[in-house]
Amino acid sequence: MELHIFSHGYGQITYHIVLVPKYRYNIFYNKHIKKDCELILINICAKNGYKIHAMEVVDNHVHLFLEFHPSSSLSKVIQYLKGGSSYRLFRLHPDLKNQYWGGSLWSNGKFYRSVGNVTADTIKHYIKESQGKTSEESQLHRFVRSEQRRLDDF
Template identity: 75%
Template sequence: MELNSFSHGYGQITYHLVLVPKYRYNIFYNKRIKKDCELIFNNICNEQGYKIHALEIVDDHVHLFVEFHPSNSLSEVVQYLKGGSSYRLFKLHPELKKRYWGGSLWSSGKFYRSVGNVTADTIKHYIKESQKKSKAESKSSKSMKPGQRIIEDF
């Protein structure tokens, strides 16, 4: 994975997402539903400009490793994935409506974790080092407010 240049920024937004069907039913044991779900997620991501790095569908949940543009929020991405896949799977497999009579295929929750090429320790070190440089510059200015703390205080 690499960093991307955008109109006003440079970076990468990737997430590991886990989506679970409502009531954690094992609907993906059905190979046809599983394959259709995989195709639907690929289509949604292509339509929305998301990039799937990995996709795994097991009997009772879905793992997605997805990258998207910084103008999209995580909530928006999950909404497109869950809403779009639910709608399309119900159209392709009307028998699912018997099990999910309320109209919702996915549980209301989600698991998400941002994924990147650096560790938390690397970021802490970077911030600490940049703080030392600016600390030396700002000692003469004494512009800190009473009670204000620096990163090293934590």
């Protein structure tokens, strides 16, 4: 994954998101519902400009590894995914309404974790080492200490 240039910034926003059906029912055990869910999520992501790095629909939950524009909030992304997929799955599979009589397919909760190419320790180390130093000092420090680092160094 690479960093992207935006109108007023440079960076990357990627998240591991897990969507869980209410009551953890194994609704995706049904191959038709599983395939429709995959296609619907792909469609929602394409329509909204989200990039899917990975997706896995298992019997009772969905894993998504998404990248999206910084102007999109995580809450809105999850709202579009859950709301859009719920509406379309109920229309394609009306029998799901018998199982989910309350009208909502997904549980109220959500799991998300930001994902990047560096670890938290790497960022802490970078901030600690760059504070109060000119760029020449930082370059010199990096050049002088070019040997392999051990985990203890962080």
